[in-house]
Amino acid sequence: MIGSAMLHAGVMGWPVAHSRSPEIHGYWLKKYGIQGSYERVPSDPSDFETDVHRLRDSGWRGVNVTIPHKEAALSLADEATPRARAIGAANTITFSRSGRILADNTDAFGFIENLKERAGASWRREAPAIVLGAGGAARAVVHALLESGARTVTLANRTQSRAEALATAFGPPARAVEWAGIGEALAGAGLIVNTTSAGMDGRPPLDIDFAAAPADVIVTDIVYTPLITPFLDAATARGLIAIDGLGMLLHQARPGFEAWFGVAPQVDETLRALMLAP
Ligand code: ATR
Structure with a gap:
């Protein structure tokens, strides 16, 4: 982390309102006392690439990607992990310090x-x-x-x-x-x-x-x-x-959180209970 700068990440989808990822990452940000945010980013498929570049250029650390962008996320990446390539889709994007787009699949x-x-x-x-x-x-x-x-x-x-x-x-x-x-x-x-x-x-x-x-x-x-x-x-x-x-769902969120916020998070019973609450 650089100084006390706020770290930003989120989830991109179309629609994205149903995504449970903000609850998971929000829980971990609070638990580990990290000065960061995790937001829903609605992104129309025709704007997806521009939206990814905009987030990168505004200093975001990375994003999760959900339906219908998982294949597009892999295509636009500069680098992809072997597992993302083998699966043919990405659900986690990290922006490197130099602005490169790294795609992973954590499913x-x-x-x-x-x-x-x-x-x-x-x-x-x-x-x-x-x-x-x-x-x-x-x-x-x-x-x-x-x-x-x-x-x-x-x-x-x-x-x-x-x-x-x-x-x-x-x-x-x-x-x-x-x-x-x-x-x-x-x-x-x-x-x-x-x-x-x-x-x-x-x-x-x-x-x-x-x-x-x-x-x-x-x-x-x-x-x-x-x-x-x-x-x-x-x-x-x-x-x-x-x-x-x-x-x-809970474990697939771990690698992204660690890459963006610098802490390896744990899946604990409080998180499970939070996700099951009506
Ligand atoms: P995803 O990428 O999330 O796996 P998908 O590509 O739409 O979603 O695949 C959904 C899977 O659920 C498919 O294997 C689908 O079977 P078909 O290929 O025959 O469509 C399967 N599926 C959905 N509803 C089903 C049902 N009622 N009975 C059996 N299989 C079903």
Whole structure:
């Protein structure tokens, strides 16, 4: 930090009103006594690049980037981390002292940190990890699983061609199976991840039959509104370990906060409670 100058960061999206990031960063700024701000920045896609440059030129430290700017954020960056390049999208931008734009993707990090925190070493990496969905979130999760040593990643998506395209993009050990065949694919699984938007508040739930899943499988959802999705509820009803997606949201915020404000923040119970407050 230079002297007592105020440090500025924020989140860019279109729309951006729904973003929970200001609550997370606001909590940490207060907790660590940092003289900084974190603001919502609405940015129309046609103005995105100009807006990023404007923030950089006015001395901001960086921004989170959400829908629909994640691919554009990667394209306009001067440098990108290997994980952002592998995922093909960025959610975190940092402006260097010399004005260079550095792009990162922390979604895969957030996913793995949540899994580590909640399931510890109990995830069986040698057993197939099943990923439901084939959108941008699935891409981050598949990257995270492969980086963490998953021996096989099995992809299933309602629109099968998208699952096949994703499996091809990553190559073996990622492979696609038919959506209708998920039930059988669960036999022997070590991990089952929902990355689809099904089950989110106001949307129809996924109808998954966990009957064939092994007793020690870990089931997790990246949806966190509601905290316990019908998917997690069905897993718990069968006695399986179920991990909610709130931790992924909280942990993915850590690298940006550290880069911009110079403190490595902790995800604590007070923050979790704050995010769950009505
Ligand atoms: P994101 O980039 O956030 O992952 P996305 O690209 O819109 O968002 O992907 C949403 C995912 O949820 C897709 O895999 C989608 O399946 P399709 O490719 O067939 O559209 C999946 N999805 C959404 N609603 C679903 C539902 N009711 N049942 C099954 N899959 C669903």
